[in-house]
Amino acid sequence: MTQQVQQHQAHSPAYFEQAAEDEIDIRELFAVIWRGKWLIVACTLVFAIGAVIFAINQPNIYRANALLAASDQESNKLSGMASQFGSLASFAGINIGGRTGTDQTTLAIEVLKSRQFFKDFLDKYQIKNDLMAAKGWNPVSGELSYDPEVYDAQTNNWTREVKAPNPVEPSMQESHGVFIREVLSITTDKETGLITIAAEHISPVVAQQWVSWLIKDINQVMQQRAQHETKANIIYLKEQLDKTSVAQMQTVFYQLIEEQTKTLMLAEANDDFVFKVVDPAVIAEKKVKPKRALICVLGTLLGGMLGVMLALVRHFAKGNVDA
Template structure:
């Protein structure tokens, strides 16, 4: 007890006065807030009305998605060939594992998001206006309307005003950035290996159509790539067959050509070359965003907190009650 008294006596009286002044008086704080209640209410009301207006003006966004399973027939065939004939084929300078180090599903997903694929996709379906200028969707007629300051639908001309190097008509790179960041999403389930391809748009019909087109086109592109590679392999094997006179190597070449021909036939007959559709995309009935109620709540809370902060800052900036 004596030690505590000595410790208190070690501090001058001014120290305790300063500490008392530094303490926050909750009653004073609430009193300040109560005196500024009308400013807080006004600020909250302005932000709440602004949030409501903003939420109402946001168009509904719909999402269509397709659940896909990977087709691994080609990779399994190639791996079997490589294990069976890889040693002998390497003697002739043939690498059966070429391209086999990359999983076909992973490769297809990367191709799907590539600029080259998107350019061909954009040119094929002429969807730039729906992507870059769509403003509203009429659920009764199913028709899209476009931003008049961006695109003239009747004249089919781009009229937006932009600064160089941008042009009135969006470039492929600009369209690709919007498509990959705001429209397309690809997700892979690590446990099951299933792939989900989804697209978002103000029109649920457009979103569903785009997903179906994407699945069909990526299968076609990967199928064509495989056919070209397989044909190149067959031609190369035939050339090597003509150059060798070793009976054992000729047997290997004949077997390799046979397997490559089977692979080519399977590729030509299989439309679901990379992805098999488990659950196709449908026209969505419910929007995925915007979440208008959440926008209104957050806007109201932000307005209230801003109002309280303004009242407190103004009070303490004037030195409190002594101002």
């Protein structure tokens, strides 16, 4: 019965009338688009020109990256100490079991992204101008140019306009935010454990220098931390050794002092304390962004879609007014 009703409705005049209305609507839609073709062309042209101008004015950005591996010597040494003397050290109040190779690498990465490390890096190499005000790079002379509305290179004064309480010269926290968001990237391959440290800048020379400096400094910082911690452990163990007269405890302290001394010697002798460079950073020959062709295509498509939407809105708004 239901099938018969459906067949009857399919052959009824109302059905054909509805189908005809749908077909007319589609034709009308294309007709509206055709009538608004000049509006669509104008919007597309404006957005295309704007996209081209925007893409041309964007400076080239270059990326330098280095491939690193965790220092096996440090990892194996600390792992061996943790397994052999972990319980003895815990009894004596010394913690060596938590510093495995993986933990050291993770800690080094977090230190590398920290505000304190960046502050020391900023003060040591005086990179604030290149980070916050660089506008262009001359591939022939290798010199950077700066945005005059931000920084005056001749007078060495910051000229940007900011709202209070922000200072005219970018603060350490502001510079750190830009460095983490726009410059530095650190990735770890889960399968191999290899780490890639990369930096982006309008100058490929600057990007390469920053990556090299970062690797050198993080190894030095972690090396100094380990030395300071180990020296403090040795001092503490010697103090405890002087306080006890039990032969077994003295043996334990002698063993711990010996191992801590070996660790100190390892830290002082190993420049690649945390990271070993597998593939050093080089000066990039090709930019990584902007993708100017993609910007132009997307801008043109956006203009065309906006033009079609404006043509449809204008037609239906006019139809509602006439009704």
